[in-house]
Amino acid sequence: MTELPTRYLASETESKWYARWESAGLFQPSDLPGQKTFTITIPPPNITGSLHMGHALCYPIQDVLGRYRRLQGDSVLILPGQDHAGIATQSVVEKQLRKAGTSGAQLGREKFVEKVWEWRKESGDTILRQFRALGCAFDWSRSRFTLDDRYAQAVLEVFIDWFERGLIYKGLRVVNWDPALQTSVSDIETERKTINGKLYYVRYPYADGSGEILIATTRPETMLGDVAVAVHPSDARYTGLIGKTLRLPLMDREIPLIADPYPDPEFGSGAVKITPAHDANDFEVGQRHGLEQPIILDPRGRITEAGGVYAGLSREEARKRIVQDLESEGYLVKIEDHAIPILVSERSGEIIEPLLSEQWFVRQTELAKPVIQAIEDGDVRFVPDRYARVALDWLENIRDWCVSRQLWWGHRIPVYYDEAGNAYAALNEEAAQAKAGALRIVRQEEDVLDTWFSSGLWPFATLGWPEETDDLKRFYPTDVLVTDRNILYLWVARMMMMGLDKLHERPFRDVYIYATVLTEDGRRMSKSLGTGIDPMGIIERIGADALRYALLSQTGMNQDLRFGERRTEDARNFCNKIWNATRFVLMNVEAPPVRPESLEKVDRWLLSRLARTEQAVRAAYEGYDFQEACQALYRFFWSELCDWYIEVSKARLADPETRAVPQWVLLTAIEAFLKMMHPIMPHLTEELYQHLPLSGKAEFLMSAAWPESLPEADLEVETEVERVFEATRSLRALRAEIDLPAMKPIDTVYFEGDLGGLEEVLRTQGWVQQLRAGRPEGIKSISTTAGGLDLHLPIEGLIDPEKETARLTKEAEKVGAELQKLEQRLANPQFTERAKPEIVARERAQAEELRLRLEKVQARRQLLSD
């Protein structure tokens, strides 16, 4: 007997087991002889992060893989940690300082960085606590942070090496500039948007007064920095005019008309104004033609001295004034509405300004080569594999990587300058001084490195690199990277570059890209849109296991996943079903049962289904098809174990003579099921496993072994038993026709055909007292044919002949239509000659069966009308 409650109460169970696993040391890799390792270094979340639905999918996936491998006997390391997240963190702390009436600028670099560390200590690991609530079995003793001393050492090491190999250089380039945060930002930290803007048409007159060129621009203020107007060399409108001089309106400067392939002759007048310092394309044009690069916007987004009378204005004010002035001076031809693509900074919400500035770059072509090779060779495998092509396309057209950021929070670039301005990359000032020799080191570079530079080292810096640690030897390369498709380039590709360059070995074997979690109506989940769902709220209400199942049961090779809270109900119900079915078994089993000598067909049926479910679930886990695993487990448990096997066993369990066999079968099935379900629902399964009366049980389900030596699948028994189930369903339907409620016993049912020893299944599941072979003579009855059996249900009271005729007519129609379709096909010689013989044979047999059934139905209808 058991005192388990009739409902699964998640919150108590989950925290209890998490604590017990942890104190038993199960989150750390075991070290048994001959064990394979399985390693994941989790994508380090930002220290500013808090759990959203994407996390609630990403991290449990890794936990599922880890738990699965543990059950398979591997030594599993899932190494957690966090990313210092330069911009995100710096802006969070800045915001707090502003609230407190101060600012980073007031504190100065050193004090500010101290403040950030304080902040991290206090509230930087919220998200890691939330991973625990999700049940993630990560090795917290190995947790890493991208700004740890040892980690920082690794970052500098790579930088210095690349600097010395000439892979890192400093250069002037147009970068994404965030005027609010006053730093360059990476593409990933920007968002592409289209806004309703204006297209301004401006006259640029020839200096000799011989005419003018019409220029269209969406950013009129940038004309202050114009150095040329470009047209396509083959544009007939400008033949012979190339090289002429134009007068730049408002600025009283002369600029040349140049020919360059960049302008599209189809667009507008075909002429483009060239502002090299404020547009990446214009910059390239300027480079080709050796043009100057006047910078007209400062880091805060204000017009510089180069902007003449407009100096000091913000970019918005400048635009307004310039448009006014153009108009009053007669240069403005027209203004049209125009959809303008812009970039917005995700951190500040500010419009990104393309700005020429001095930045550090990493040459990418050379580093990308081994990555391309590894992907093409299948050395690193993408799942779904379509992402391999996406990655390759990017790598083959790669551009140099801007790695400097004008921030304080991060890895300060280890470049030191001597008094003559020479640059040295070194671990510290002393080392730099040693390299400089007689010249004195006077300053260090102010910028810090892009956060992705340090996270690119994640799979090996977390294991102790550059030291040859035991962990590094044992766990590198890792097995799989589980991530979001959005950071394929920025992170995944970089890790591969860095891993292949520094360790000459792929950082991971597989890259599994999981689906993006969307709202139920297909919109993005975002806090600002108010469309986000808080995973913690769901965990509190129904538990982490149900949340995990709800998400994982929709996760396969798909690109998106639509998630609404409604869906969590199914998951909760399934948890409860598992709970109660196990409870039922516990109520019916006292001691560890012994394996019986002989089994009945239903027993063999269930065990065969179990064996095939195990195959399916194992293949699904290995192939990252969690949806498939969930479905196989759900069907086995609910539709097969609960709906049929348990129901059939009830009578057997009630009889002391027959109960031993179903007891053993039930426990075998439940134990195997809990193990297979455990990766997805770790807490619930652990709790139930602990109650199972098994001999030789593991201390924890989590550290138990995957189901072994299950009986073999037996397809013949499956077919045989399922035929009887089909007959049973038909009998129940027949009962329903005469309004007999389910489970209400009826006296007698007659059957014709071979039940193959499964009489008890049909009798108990059809809720019949007595099953008789043969047909009822001289008794009114209604009949059906299913699963190769004829079933006759005697009617005591009156049959409603109309209703019964209608039922039989409908059945005759259905069977007739099916038969007709088959006969047509079989009459076609093309089919019988060309189709595979087994298909033809099967269809012939089916047609025969249908013909027989149709005859019976028609006979019954005839009988009724007599």
Add this chain to the structure above:
RNA sequence: GGGCGGUUAGCUCAGUGGUAGAGCACUUCGUUCACACCGAAGGGGUCACAGGUUCAAGUCCUGUACCGCCCACCA
């Protein structure tokens, strides 16, 4: 502009060329006997559209439409 996904029941989605499936929702019936977070029985689909290949197409090929994502220098 280029590339990649998707379009199957009211909803969310499965579906190895061989008679269209699941879960939820819906309808009817049923609560002492594991679970009403349950059980039983039902209704519901010209598989986006148009061509083609095939004895046979939701499935393979070509094209079109719509939705979504990524990349790209259209001022």
